Amino acid sequence: MTVRIKLPGGILKMKVYRELRDRERARRVPVMKMGSLYFIWWSNRRRPLNDRRR
Secondary structure, eight states, X not given: OOEEEEETTEXXXXXXXXXXXXXXXXXXXXXXXXXXXXXXXXXXXXXXXTOOOO
């Protein structure tokens, strides 16, 4: 079950590995692992899909 916390500037999500999306598994968005949980930051600022910086 994904937990979403809306914050100024984006959304902080908490997930287990099997719930991660391809972009999250590839670490194209900021991801931090703590124990069996993954914390993912989805910014409100949009980047082009072909941007490979992360």
